[in-house]
Amino acid sequence: MDRPAAAALGADLRKHVALQPADLVPDGLISPADAAALRPVTETFRMRITPQMRTAITRADDGVGLQFVPDRRELNVLPSELTDPIGDGAHSPTKGITHRYPDRVIFHVTQVCEVYCRFCFRREVVGENGVLPAGDVAAALDYIRRTPAINEVILTGGDPLSLSPRRLHEITTALAAIPHVGLMRIHTRVPVVAPNRITPEMIAALTAPGLQTWLVLHTNHPQEFIPEAVAALDLLRTAGVPLLSQSVLLRGVNDSVAVLKSLFTTLLRLGVKPYYLHHCDLARGTSHYRTTIAAGRALMRALRGQISGSALPTYVLDIPGGFGKVPITADYFDGGADGRWQVTDPNGGTHIYHDPE
Template identity: 55%
Template sequence: MSGVPVPIRDADALARAGLVAPERLDAIRRVAERYAVGVTGDVAALIEHPDDPMGLQFVPRAEELETEAEERADPIGDAAHAPVPGIVHRYPDRVLLKPLHVCPVYCRFCFRREMVGPDGLGTLSAAEFDTALDYVRDHPAIWEVVVTGGDPFLLSPRRLRAIAEALAAIPHVRVLRVHTRVPVVSPALVTPELAAALRAFGGAAFVALHANHAREFTPQAEAAIARLVDAGVPMVSQSVLLRGVNDTAEAMEALMRRFTENRVKPYYLHQGDLAPGTSHLRVPLAEGRALMRRLRGQLSGLAQPTYVLDIPGGHGKVPVGPAYLERDGEAWRVEDPQGTLHPYPPPAGDASVD
């Protein structure tokens, strides 16, 4: 939408921008009292109406006030694995480091929606950050640190460089990964100085870019991605499977192609977490698996993400895509992308080739 006042941070600003109908405003005000609202100018320009793939991601809806019995404030169990402020240690060889809890936009499906926002916990204090680093230093099995939040790309390049240099000084930390939505929602923030700050890690520093629809790849977003990749920062993707956004094979194929064409390796497609008020966007697992099966037959392996579910309660992330292999006595049967089963190993004397 053009001429939108930005940034949009409350229900009334959404209404002034034409993104909330007057008869819905009271309900959206109630949503905004509970969950943060944030839409950048770059995102607002892409929203044609509240029910399009961009509006569904960022414009609050009254359905968010409806909490299903299975939904929970901490759907993936971060709190159970948070030994000190700013650290989540769920897997032996990696930790999450959360230096801030604010974002440039607030996704309506966010699994941390009870924790993030302008009125949330803000940034770690200097003392809390030192405590978090001490925790990493004291656990030599930690090989990778995933900097997340909030969105770390809202930090200044100076602050991001300080984090990269501090982690680089810990000998057993060999991989740095930064999760962000900034390149597609506020691409001007991706400056050469920010890219240089990541390279200050000196080793394997990756950026995981969150995008959910091909329309997010504007020329400005593609230029921001290029500034990172051309500076020597490899990128991988993460997306969430969302009703009305990317739950068709055509939409998902277009999204994964855009990632790949922009030198972002497709990595994770997340099943929607059981966050409160998000059931209207969640896609059943059976539909997600069928979608991934269709992609396998028509999309390059280079562009295939791994479909994963973060088990509620903090039990870890596992692949939940379709299976292609089944036992057949002492042998196996393998299904091809068209759905035909084949014995493996083939019967003796079968000389057929593809």
């Protein structure tokens, strides 16, 4: 893709315009014949790719292309797949807040991302609206103020770093003014997929006196680390922002020892501690991305003998229905015959999880 075209696309993306399959034809990522056939996919699940990730894709079926280029298999929705697979709505006391655990809340500050991942567990709502309206932000902050058990606020969306530095600074300073809130975690893809947004103004907006900020980078494949992304991570690290990562185990993208080893060791070398490896959630139209739990556990066993423990994330499952996140270990998982698992949640409840056939 030539640079003028990338710049024009970047202008469109700043207006939060979703792409259509035909937009990927000039890059050879979608054939003209497939463009029309893929329209129902993008009409159901929005498509958005930054210029930086367009340059990182060498072909539609590589480790980056598979994450962002639409696929007809997305229209294959299984009965087990859910509109809200991790149960955000079941734990929402006010708009913009998910309060699943006593000491922390998720604050959905926007529904906009710089890229729309084809496997996203919030793919039904991402891009539907823009930033959380001011009245809802005020109500969310009021809920946090009157709930003293809350020590940590996790900004998510959408992607919090798609906000302007001014708006992000307003949220950061408001949280810092709440005496019982000491931690803010930001879940984002921006430093890799839109590294141009990591400016001194954005970095300044991440912190406020009395509030410890952690940035959790979502990345799934070492091919995502283009030079601009490496530079953005260096800026954050130099500014003293602690960096963690979370990845999703995706069939065909990173479900091999070689790719995961490269991903995790690259992250550690860039100053990012691998934190979570998520088993792919039961989002609608994502069955072609999911591995089995047994396959994921085998990968983690193989990795443990090949890379440093500091480079190993925790392999986790968000139990469908909103019952919480648990490590996929023998302490939480029993069974496995015919893909049927009994999963114990943090409160001792048990749930049945079925692997894809």
